[in-house]
Amino acid sequence: MAWLFRTGLAAALMVAAVPAFAHHGWGGQEEAVTTLNGTVVQGVSLAGPHATMKIKVGADVWDLTLAPPARTERAGLKEGLIPVGATVTVRGNRNLDHAKHEMKTIYIKQGATEYHVYPDRE
C-alpha cells in the first residue's frame, strides 16, 4: 500500500502546483483601472457563475463581467434596474488581451446612482 500513498501524494502535489488561472481571479486582467462611457445593449443578468452586462462604446460592444450574482445583487444591481439604452460610466480592469473587449467591473454609475460592485478595488 505504501506505493499507493506515495503515488497519491505526488499526484496531490502536482495538482497543487498548477498555477492560478484567470477566470475566477483577476490574473487575466490589467492592473490599471479603465473608465468607459457607453450605452447599455444588454442589461444586468444575475444568472450564471457571475453577473454580466453588455455596453456599447463607440463601435465596440464590451462584455462586462460583474461579481457573483448574490454579491452583485447586494451591491444594489438588480436585473432590469438599468434599462437598455441607458448611458452608463463603468470602471474596471480590462482583459490583458486587448482584442477582447471584456472588463471585470468594479463600479457602475447611471445618472446619479452609483453601484459599488467591488468597493475594496476602487
Added chain:
Amino acid sequence: MSSSLAHFFAWLEHSPLGVFVRSLGVWSYGVINLVHILGIILLFGSILILDLRLLGAWRQVPLAVLSRPTTTMAQIGFVLAVSSGIPMLSVKTTDYIGNPFLLIKFPAIALALLNVWLVHRSTAWRAHRTRDLLPTENRRLARGAALSLAFWLTAITAGRMIGYW
C-alpha cells in the same frame, strides 16, 4: 467550432430549460454547481476504488464484493452530474462557443462510456461474480480500468478548465 454546434448552443440557451434556470435566483447556479460536484465526487470516487482494485490494489478484498456498490454509486453520480450539467450549460450556452475544453470533455465522456460498455460485456466482467478469474481475464479488466481512469480524469480536468478559458 462547427456552426451546427453553435446553433445547438443557441437553441439550448433559448430553450425553456435555459429560461427556467436563469429565473431561479442568485443562488441557483451555485446550488446546481454543488450538485454537479457531488455527482462527480460519487462518480469518480467510486470508479477510482474499483479501478485501483482491478489494477491490483487491495487484492484481499474480493472483486465481487467491491464491484456492486462501486458501480451503483458511480451510476448515481453520473445521473447527478448529467442532470445538473445540462442546466448549467443552458444558462449561458453561447459563452462556450469556441471553448476548446468542451471539445475535449465530451468526447472523453463518450470514450469513457464506450469503455464501460465494452468492460461490462466482456467475459471477465460477466464471470467475476461467479468464479475466480483467469490471469488473462484479470489483465483484460486491468486494461479497462487503466482506460477508465485516463478517460474520466481527462473529462474532469477538461471540465474544470472550461471556466478558466
